[in-house]
Amino acid sequence: MTPPSIRRRDLLGAAAGAVFAPLLAGCSDGGGGSTAVGGKVTLTFAWWGNDDRAQRTNDAVALFEKRHPGITVRTSFAGYPAYVQKLATQAAGGDLPDVAQLDYRQISQYAGSGTLLDLGPYLRNGTLRTADFDKGLTRTGVYGGRQYALPMGKGTTGIVYDAAVFKKAGVATPRPGWTWDDWASAGRRISALGMKGPNGHAYTGLSDLGVNEDAFETWLRGRGKELYVSQRRLGFSTDDLTEFWTFTDKLRRQGVVSQARDTAQIGGAVEDTPMGRGLAATDFNWDAPFLGYPPLLGDSVHFAPVPTTDGKVGQYFKPTMLIGVGAGTQHPKEAAELIDFLLNDPDAGKILGVTRSTPPNKRIAAAIGKDLTGPEKEVYDYGRTIAAYGTDAPPMAPPRGDVVLQVSFQRDYQRVSYGMQSPRGAAEEYVAEAKRELR
Numbered sequence: 308m309t310p311p312s313i314r315r316r317d318l319l320g321a322a323a324g325a326v327f328a329p330l331l332a333g334c335s336d337g338g339g340g341s342t343a344v345g346g347k348v349t350l351t352f353a354w355w356g357n358d359d360r361a362q363r364t365n366d367a368v369a370l371f372e373k374r375h376p377g378i379t380v381r382t383s384f385a386g387y388p389a390y391v392q393k394l395a396t397q398a399a400g401g402d403l404p405d406v407a408q409l410d411y412r413q414i415s416q417y418a419g420s421g422t423l424l425d426l427g428p429y430l431r432n433g434t435l436r437t438a439d440f441d442k443g444l445t446r447t448g449v450y451g452g453r454q455y456a457l458p459m460g461k462g463t464t465g466i467v468y469d470a471a472v473f474k475k476a477g478v479a480t481p482r483p484g485w486t487w488d489d490w491a492s493a494g495r496r497i498s499a500l501g502m503k504g505p506n507g508h509a510y511t512g513l514s515d516l517g518v519n520e521d522a523f524e525t526w527l528r529g530r531g532k533e534l535y536v537s538q539r540r541l542g543f544s545t546d547d548l549t550e551f552w553t554f555t556d557k558l559r560r561q562g563v564v565s566q567a568r569d570t571a572q573i574g575g576a577v578e579d580t581p582m583g584r585g586l587a588a589t590d591f592n593w594d595a596p597f598l599g600y601p602p603l604l605g606d607s608v609h610f611a612p613v614p615t616t617d618g619k620v621g622q623y624f625k626p627t628m629l630i631g632v633g634a635g636t637q638h639p640k641e642a643a644e645l646i647d648f649l650l651n652d653p654d655a656g657k658i659l660g661v662t663r664s665t666p667p668n669k670r671i672a673a674a675i676g677k678d679l680t681g682p683e684k685e686v687y688d689y690g691r692t693i694a695a696y697g698t699d700a701p702p703m704a705p706p707r708g709d710v711v712l713q714v715s716f717q718r719d720y721q722r723v724s725y726g727m728q729s730p731r732g733a734a735e736e737y738v739a740e741a742k743r744e745l746r
Contacts, residue, residue, distance in 0.1 A: 348638050349379045350645060354408030354628075355390035357576070357599060360662045367655045371648045378641050380406075386576055391710075398422045403633030405642045409456050411447060411625055415538065416707045418450035424632040426454045429643040436651050439668045443700055447626050450704065457650060458626030461672075462594045462664030463693055464525060464613050465622075466490070471607035472588040476500055476512070481611035483696040487526065487554075490589075490614040494563040497588045504586035508569055514580060514587045515564040517555035517720040520713050522591045525613050526551055528699065529621030538706040539745045545731070545738045552730035556723050567724035578603055594686045595627045595664040601682045610689050612696070622693065625701040627664040665690045708744035715740055 354364060361384045368380045383404075385393065391410070397403050403422055417423045426448075429435045437445050437457065448456035466481060473480065476497040481489075490513070497512030504510045516522035524534045533542030558564045565581035577583045577599035582590040585604075591613070600608045613622040630649070632642045649655055656671035661683045666672045676687045719737045722728040728736075 347377055347379060348641050349381060350406060350636075350638060350642055351381050351383075351404040352406040352645065353383045353385075353390070353394070353404040355387045356384055356408075356662070357386075359598070360384070363659050363662050367649060367658045368645075370652075370654060370658065371645060374648070375641075375644065378645070380645065401635055403635065405633055405636040405638065406645055407631055407633060408459065409629045409631050411629065412705045412709050412713065414448060414450055414456055414629065414631075414704045416710055417631075418453070418455040419707050422634050423455040424634045424636065424639055424642075426457065426632065426643065429640070430454060434640060434643045435647050439651070439670050441667070441669070444624070444626060444667060447701060447704060448629050448631070456629035456631035457646060458628075458667040459630050459650065460595060460627035460661075460663035460665060461624055461667055461690070462627035463622050463624050463690065463698070464521060464591065464593055465597065465610045465689060465693075466613060467582060467590040467592055467597055467600050467608060468611055469582075469588045469604065469608050471605075472497055472500075472502075481614075483612045483692065484618050485612070485614055486618075487529075487614040487616060491554075491558060491563065494558065494589070495561070498561075498563045504569075504584065506584070506586070508566060508586055509562060510585070511563060511565050511581070511587050512589065513558065513564040514582055514590045515555060515559055515567075515570045515724065516591050517552055517559070517564075517724060518570055518717045519591055520716040521593075523548070523551050523716070524702075525621035526616070527621065528623070529614075529616035529619045531619070533702055535703070535706060535709075535745075538703075541738065541741055541745070545734050548734035548737060549731045552720060552723055552734055555720075556730050559724055567721065570721075570724065593627060593664070594689060595662065597686060598662065598682050610685055612693060620696065620698055623698045623701045624690075624694070626667070661686045706745055708741070712737075712741050712744055715744075 352368065364384070365382055368382055372378060372380060394403070394407065398417055398420065401422065409417070426435060430437065435457065440458070441461065444458050444461055447458060448454055468481060470480065473493065478493045478496050494512030502510035527534065527543055527547060532547065536542040555564065559567070565587050569581045569584070569586050577596055580590050581587040583600070583603055594610065597610050615621065630646050632639060632646070636642050649659070651668055651671070653671060653674060656666050656668065656675055659666070660675060661679065665687060666675065679687050715737060719733040723730055723733045
C-alpha cells in the first residue's frame with residue numbers, strides 16, 4: 308500500500324534520485340546506450356509486466372533476432388511501479404531505452420519533454436505500418452500533432468469477480484448495463500456471508516475503488532463528464548469527487564468494501580490486491596491484467612462489464628500500453644523495425660497472444676482469436692461484447708501532471724479511508740493540488 312504520508316516531492320525525489328526497486332533484468336538493465344560493434348547493432352528494450360508477458364515477449368524478440376541477424380536486443384522488465392520510477396530516472400538523464408513500453412499517461416509527459424522520438428518519418432517511409440489499426444486508437448500516441456508512440460494492445464476495464472462466491476450469496480452474474488447500485492448491492496449480500504480471508508480479516512464483496520483514479524474516471528464518464536477537458540483544465544468539480552468518495556467511504560464504513568489496511572496500491576501486481584490476497588470477491592482492473600487472476604484464484608473467476616449510471620457506459624477502449632523510441636537512440640531505423648515486427652508480424656502475434664490485451668492489428672487479432680482458449684479467450688470475447696454494447700471514443704492523453712496526480716489521488720483517499728479526513732476535505736485538497744499541477 309502507498310503509505311498515507313507519501314507526497315508529490317517523494318515521488319519526484321524517487322525519480323530524480325533513483326530510489327526504486329531494481330528491474331528484473333532479462334539481459335540488461337534496460338537503459339539506453341544502443342551500440343554497434345563489428346557491424347552488429349544492439350538495441351535495448353524495456354517493458355513492465357509479469358513473468359508470462361516477459362516469456363512471450365522474449366520469445367517474440369528471439370524470433371525478431373533470427374529474422375534480423377544483424378540486430379541483438381537486450382531486454383528487461385519489471386512490475387509497473389518499479390518500471391515507472393526507473394523510466395522517470397532514465398528520462399531525467401536523457402537515457403531512455405531504444406524501445407520502451409509506455410503507459411497512456413506517460414505520452415504527454417515524455418513527448419512534451421523531448422525524450423521520445425517522432426515516429427512520423429518511419430510511418431511515412433513504411434518502416435512502421437498502421438493500415439490495419441483503428442485510427443482512433445493510433446491517435447492516442449499523438450502529442451502536439453506528431454506520432455510519438457503506437458498502441459501495443461486495445462483494452463478496456465472490467466470487474467473481476469468470483470462466480471462461485473456470487474452464486475453462494477445468491478447474486479446474479481453481472482451483465483452489460485448493470486449499475487453502480489447493483490454493484491453495491493452485490494457487495495452487501497456477499498459481505499453479509501461473514502466470510503474471512505486467509506489472514507483472518509473480513510472477506511468483503513468489493514475492493515475499495517476510492518483509491519482508483521481509473522474507476523473514478525469511469526464513474527465520471529457515466530455522468531457525462533471527463534477527468535480533463537484540456538491539458539490544463541480539470542473536467543470535474545470538487546462536488547463530483549466528494550460524491551464519489553462519499554459513496555465509496557460509506558461502503559467502507561458499512562464493511563462492504565475492503566478495509567483500509569487491505570487496500571493495495573493501484574498499479575501493483577494482481578496478487579497484491581485485496582481480491583488477489585483472498586479478501587474480496589471483486590476487483591476493478593484492465594482486461595490484460597485479468598489474465599493473472601484465474602491462475603491465482605481458480606477457474607470460477609471471470610470478467611464482467613464496469614457498472615453503468617442508469618445504462619450510460621463510462622468505460623472506453625484505450626491502448627493498454629504503447630511503445631515508443633527513446634529520442635537518444637543511435638539506431639532509430641532498427642528500433643522502428645523491432646516495433647513494427649512486434650505489432651504487425653503474424654508469427655509474433657501468435658506468440659504474444661492477448662498478454663497485452665487484443666492486438667492493435669485487426670488482422671492479427673482476428674487470426675489469433677480463433678485459437679484462443681481459457682482466460683485469453685474470455686479477454687478476447689469480452690472486448691467484442693463491450694464493443695457491441697457501445698462505448699464512447701477514448702479521451703485525449705492525460706496532461707503531463709497526471710502521473711503525479713494519480714499518486715495524489717490514492718494518497719488523499721487513503722486519508723479518508725483511515726478516518727483522517729472527510730471526503731469533502733480530501734476532495735478540496737486534491738482539486739486544489741490538481742489545478743496547481745496543471746498550471
